[in-house]
Amino acid sequence: MTQKLVVVGNGMAPGRMLEHLFELAPDAFEVTIFNAEPRVNYDRIMLSPVLSGEKSFEDIVIHGDGWYVSHGVTLHKGHRVVAIDRAAKTVTSDKGITAPYDHLVIATGSTPFIPPVPGHTLPGVLAYRDLDDVDAMILAAQSRAKAVVIGGGLLGLEAAAGLRAQGLEVTVLHLMPTLMERQLDPAAGFLLQRALEKRGIEVICNANTEEVLGTTHVEGVKLKDGRVIPASLVVMAVGIRPSAGLAKDAGLAVGRGIHVDDQLVTSDESISALGECVELDGRVYGLVAPLYQMAEVAARRLAGQPAEGFRHSDTPTKLKVTGINLYSVGDFADAPDREEIVLRDASAGVYKRLVVKDNRILGAVLYGETADGGWFGDLLKKGTDIAEMRDTLIFGQSYQGGSPLDPMAAVAALGDDAEICGCNGVCKGKITSTITTKGLTTLDDVRAHTKASASCGSCTGLVEQLMSVTLGSAFNPNAVKPMCGCTTLGHGDVRRLIKAKGLKSIPAVMQELEWTTSCGCAKCRPALNYYLLADWPGEYQDDKQSRFINERVHANIQKDGTYSVVPRMWGGMTSSAELRAIADVVDKFAIPAVKCTGGQRIDMLGVKKEDLPAVWADLNAAGMVSGAAYAKGLRTVKTCVGTDWCRFGTQDSTGLGIRLEKFMWGSWTPAKLKMAVSGCPRNCAEATCKDIGVICVDSGYDIHFAGAAGLDIHGTQVLCHVDTEDEAVVVIAALTQLYREQGHYLERIYKWLKRVGMDSIRAAVVDDLEKRQAYFERFVFSQQFAQVDPWAERASKGVASHEFKPMAEIGFREAAE
Amino acid sequence: MTMQGAWAAIGRLDDIPRRGARCVTSPLGRIAVFRTMDDKVFATEDRCPHKGGPLSQGIVHGGSVTCPLHSQVIALDTGLVQGPDEGRVRTFPVRVGADGALEILLEAEAFREAAE
Numbered sequence: 020m021t022q023k024l025v026v027v028g029n030g031m032a033p034g035r036m037l038e039h040l041f042e043l044a045p046d047a048f049e050v051t052i053f054n055a056e057p058r059v060n061y062d063r064i065m066l067s068p069v070l071s072g073e074k075s076f077e078d079i080v081i082h083g084d085g086w087y088v089s090h091g092v093t094l095h096k097g098h099r100v101v102a103i104d105r106a107a108k109t110v111t112s113d114k115g116i117t118a119p120y121d122h123l124v125i126a127t128g129s130t131p132f133i134p135p136v137p138g139h140t141l142p143g144v145l146a147y148r149d150l151d152d153v154d155a156m157i158l159a160a161q162s163r164a165k166a167v168v169i170g171g172g173l174l175g176l177e178a179a180a181g182l183r184a185q186g187l188e189v190t191v192l193h194l195m196p197t198l199m200e201r202q203l204d205p206a207a208g209f210l211l212q213r214a215l216e217k218r219g220i221e222v223i224c225n226a227n228t229e230e231v232l233g234t235t236h237v238e239g240v241k242l243k244d245g246r247v248i249p250a251s252l253v254v255m256a257v258g259i260r261p262s263a264g265l266a267k268d269a270g271l272a273v274g275r276g277i278h279v280d281d282q283l284v285t286s287d288e289s290i291s292a293l294g295e296c297v298e299l300d301g302r303v304y305g306l307v308a309p310l311y312q313m314a315e316v317a318a319r320r321l322a323g324q325p326a327e328g329f330r331h332s333d334t335p336t337k338l339k340v341t342g343i344n345l346y347s348v349g350d351f352a353d354a355p356d357r358e359e360i361v362l363r364d365a366s367a368g369v370y371k372r373l374v375v376k377d378n379r380i381l382g383a384v385l386y387g388e389t390a391d392g393g394w395f396g397d398l399l400k401k402g403t404d405i406a407e408m409r410d411t412l413i414f415g416q417s418y419q420g421g422s423p424l425d426p427m428a429a430v431a432a433l434g435d436d437a438e439i440c441g442c443n444g445v446c447k448g449k450i451t452s453t454i455t456t457k458g459l460t461t462l463d464d465v466r467a468h469t470k471a472s473a474s475c476g477s478c479t480g481l482v483e484q485l486m487s488v489t490l491g492s493a494f495n496p497n498a499v500k501p502m503c504g505c506t507t508l509g510h511g512d513v514r515r516l517i518k519a520k521g522l523k524s525i526p527a528v529m530q531e532l533e534w535t536t537s538c539g540c541a542k543c544r545p546a547l548n549y550y551l552l553a554d555w556p557g558e559y560q561d562d563k564q565s566r567f568i569n570e571r572v573h574a575n576i577q578k579d580g581t582y583s584v585v586p587r588m589w590g591g592m593t594s595s596a597e598l599r600a601i602a603d604v605v606d607k608f609a610i611p612a613v614k615c616t617g618g619q620r621i622d623m624l625g626v627k628k629e630d631l632p633a634v635w636a637d638l639n640a641a642g643m644v645s646g647a648a649y650a651k652g653l654r655t656v657k658t659c660v661g662t663d664w665c666r667f668g669t670q671d672s673t674g675l676g677i678r679l680e681k682f683m684w685g686s687w688t689p690a691k692l693k694m695a696v697s698g699c700p701r702n703c704a705e706a707t708c709k710d711i712g713v714i715c716v717d718s719g720y721d722i723h724f725a726g727a728a729g730l731d732i733h734g735t736q737v738l739c740h741v742d743t744e745d746e747a748v749v750v751i752a753a754l755t756q757l758y759r760e761q762g763h764y765l766e767r768i769y770k771w772l773k774r775v776g777m778d779s780i781r782a783a784v785v786d787d788l789e790k791r792q793a794y795f796e797r798f799v800f801s802q803q804f805a806q807v808d809p810w811a812e813r814a815s816k817g818v819a820s821h822e823f824k825p826m827a828e829i830g831f832r833e834a835a836e
Numbered sequence: 837m838t839m840q841g842a843w844a845a846i847g848r849l850d851d852i853p854r855r856g857a858r859c860v861t862s863p864l865g866r867i868a869v870f871r872t873m874d875d876k877v878f879a880t881e882d883r884c885p886h887k888g889g890p891l892s893q894g895i896v897h898g899g900s901v902t903c904p905l906h907s908q909v910i911a912l913d914t915g916l917v918q919g920p921d922e923g924r925v926r927t928f929p930v931r932v933g934a935d936g937a938l939e940i941l942l943e944a945e946a947f948r949e950a951a952e
């Protein structure tokens with residue numbers, strides 16, 4: 020007989036419980052869920068990538084609307100349960116819906132703790148718990164606020180990194196002397212602080228907040244020592260409290276959280292509770308791994324197949340800030356009977372510390388290099404005696420037992436019960452057996468069937484290694500997408516081999532890399548032409564027949580076979596002479612349409628192909644050159660009026676834009692490259708959606724990149740801040756050169772960034788001045804071959820003249836005779 | 837006027853870049869003349885069967901051309917659109933003389949229509 024199951028709260032814990040339940044007993048319950056949040060179940064731990072812009076909400080949904088429909092679940096979105104009537108066995112929501120239950124599950128999660136300092140209710144003070152908080156932060160970021168994050172724990176730091184990625188100035192205030200003191204020892208906390216500061220996040224420790232300042236809206240934060248930090252956004256991330264009020268009002272036994280036994284049953288037999296809202300054996304939880312364990316236990320009991328109860332174990336902590344590797348597990352406080360083993364590599368920024376007692380690991384902190392985290396965690400969990408390997412233990416698993424193992428062998432050597440995915444508690448045996456029995460071959464399959472690597476994703480590398488070990492050559496983790504049907508190689512391999520083998524022509528590439536067609540196709544030829552041009556400046560001769568028509572005739576083909584012509588207007592500036600020349604050309608060649616483009620210049624549309632050289636000759640005569648509106652190369656540099664005219668301008672944005680355009684025009688890039696320079700953070704040149712953008716500020720120039728506003732919309736990320744215009748030009752050219760050397764053809768900067776990661780880019784063009792200079796010089800070198808106006812060549816030097824006139828004209832007589 | 841078409845001279849092989857095309861105007865409209873990597877020459881109507889794109893402006897690879905407007909691929913010998921797409925462009929016979937002179941054969945039938 021179907022029973023009525025009502026669930027209060029639709030977070031990660033009950034979501035997982037229902038998945039198990041539907042597997043164990045598909046038809047046992049008719050399920051109704053009430054959720055105060057007006058949405059489906061999503062991966063709360065991935066809110067940080069949403070905040071930083073790396074993911075969208077859709078990416079992190081766990082159960083889409085269809086899931087509820089197909090399991091016959093009624094979901095009341097945006098309904099907060101306000102009362103439980105245990106005698107009548109009903110719950111009632113704030114919108115007046117009452118639902119009867121045979122069994123009730125309370126999973127109300129936790130509530131962020133907001134310290135009750137004066138001003139804590141001002142608009143602009145946010146918590147960091149759900150999607151609404153993230154949306155509010157992103158909105159605040161758009162108005163380019165300055166943010167203060169109170170709390171230097173996991174949540175606070177993820178919030179800070181996300182807000183910084185959104186382009187805000189961020190200060191973290193932390194009460195304790197070092198960051199994340201509950202998970203990290205002071206040395207690791209210090210390294211973490213330094214890494215955050217390098218990204219432009221200010222960290223103030225020992226900061227005791229006295230008051231949030233402001234009258235109608237937040238204006239700053241005042242510390243006990245009198246310091247005032249200005250801010251228009253304050254994020255409170257000092258801690259969470261189990262949401263147990265509803266249960267308490269219903270008369271259930273409640274301490275810090277709702278009291279449950281190891282089967283997750285409350286003091287009322289027909290009510291279970293799980294997730295962050297419960298207290299079990301005096302403990303409350305704040306990470307998903309134990310909650311998922313609870314979910315399984317609770318589901319088994321509901322399905323009438325109770326198994327072993329919930330058992331506590333330590334959950335490792337990882338910080339999900341791209342590029343910062345940190346792992347900690349267990350207890351690492353100093354004590355007289357404990358020893359420690361420490362390894363530091365200052366230049367690599369690596370710090371590892373193990374706390375050992377009676378030859379067993381009690382705690383582990385790894386910073387900078389965390390590959391061995393899982394192994395140490397496993398030794399800790401099992402209480403393995405480490406006496407034998409004491410001397411080499413800290414070097415990690417690959418140093419145990421003779422010669423160093425490669426990572427693959429290390430994974431192979433793990434026991435079947437070694438935990439691979441901490442979030443979902445999936446061990447090695449489960450993964451390998453599922454791969455074999457279900458015939459899985461892709462990472463996505465493994466995620467779908469085992470849940471390993473499906474939550475925070477930090478174990479993806481391990482899972483891939485396991486797949487390699489299990490499947491051998493049948494699994495290729497980097498299964499490359501071939502460039503096109505003419506080769507099995509991907510863009511990355513082709514780029515690498517062109518350099519490594521010194522291939523300097525398209526035929527050489529096709530020969531050496533075993534192309535399967537004689538002369539390629541319309542996909543690979545333009546790509547190869549670009550790679551060769553970028554890799555061998557001055558040596559490689561551009562192959563015009565491998566370019567799309569637009570780049571061959573330096574104008575954009577239109578749907579009727581006519582062309583459009585866009586001359587450069589440097590930085591969007593023009594003059595009466597240029598406008599007059601354009602007007603004359605339009606009249607002389609009867610050009611049907613003239614339009615202001617979205618790129619601050621003028622487009623003449625509908626030019627006949629045979630007129631192109633003459634049109635260009637006239638434009639050249641007035642000093643204008645091709646605007647390359649067709650090019651996988653530098654397009655426009657938009658500017659605003661800056662200090663020249665604007666009352667808010669902080670720097671000469673127009674001048675810098677013109678300088679950049681004059682310096683960089685003509686360079687070919689993997690995909691189009693658009694830039695803009697705004698004179699102040701009001702950003703009238705829309706620099707924050709360009710491939711490279713500059714926001715001038717009083718103290719200099721914020722260099723942004725990786726924006727886009729076409730097929731995808733992406734706000735830029737901040738690369739760095741520089742003090743002078745000269746430095747800005749060098750950084751931008753170096754960045755462009757790095758992209759020219761690494762980008763895949765048609766891969767815009769934002770996709771390239773996603774592929775190679777911010778750290779590698781910063782390492783090359785921000786942190787290491789020698790490298791930056793080298794990239795800059797390579798850019799300058801290649802420019803000497805690139806800055807040739809293609810129009811001039813064709814208008815006066817007869818280059819490619821065959822393009823512009825028919826080879827022959829056949830009249831009636833000739834044809835018919 | 838005869839009912840048979842006549843071979844018309846249209847220039848020389850070297851007027852067309854390898855893996856390129858030129859066009860020829862005619863009473864039938866524009867004709868695209870292609871030269872492949874291995875010096876074979878083909879002629880088609882300069883109108884893509886898809887939406888009329890000028891095929892002479894496309895990229896020539898092997899014995900095919902990729903249309904510049906929406907990238908359909910057309911076999912130069914048969915005029916057939918390749919792959920999942922459908923359609924066919926008209927083709928015309930071309931011959932290359934020993935000295936590299938090119939001649940094209942336009943069908944009389946079509947000319948009569950055009951001339952009338």
Ligand code: SRM
Nearest residue numbers: 575583615616617618619620622648693727728729730731
């Ligand atoms: C003329 C112009 C529209 C206008 O009338 O304003 C234009 C016209 C075309 N755009 Fe654009 N885009 C124009 C500004 C933009 C902008 C706005 C901007 O640059 O600030 C964008 C969004 C910003 C961005 O790029 O992120 C834009 C995003 C695109 C995209 C999407 C690119 C993407 O990666 O998502 C395409 C398609 C593509 O490149 O594959 C595209 C492609 C095209 C093409 C080249 C389509 C084509 O392949 O034929 C159009 C050529 C028409 C022509 O012959 O001139 N156009 N296009 C603008 C020329 C600016 C200039 O002065 O050079």
Ligand SMILES: Cc1cc2nc3c(=O)[nH]c(=O)nc-3n(C[C@H](O)[C@H](O)[C@H](O)COP(=O)(O)OP(=O)(O)OC[C@H]3O[C@@H](n4cnc5c(N)ncnc54)[C@H](O)[C@@H]3O)c2cc1C
Nearest residue numbers: 028030031032055056063064099100127128294295306307
């Ligand atoms: C930004 C962020 C990052 C995190 N990162 C990690 C991480 O990297 N690793 C990790 O392990 N954990 C992480 N966590 C913690 C993890 O997300 C939580 O432990 C987990 O989501 C808790 O699940 P839950 O089901 O107990 O509660 P929740 O997911 O909080 O769900 C509770 C739901 O119940 C609803 N609710 C509350 N009261 C009522 C009511 N009376 N009626 C109806 N509905 C109600 C709430 O609106 C909420 O939607 C992170 C958390 C956040 C916020």
Ligand code: SF4
Nearest residue numbers: 577578616617729730
């Ligand atoms: S948005 Fe751009 S690509 Fe689309 S029709 Fe307009 S100009 Fe063409």
Ligand code: FES
Nearest residue numbers: 884887889903906
């Ligand atoms: S017109 Fe040729 S592909 Fe569309």
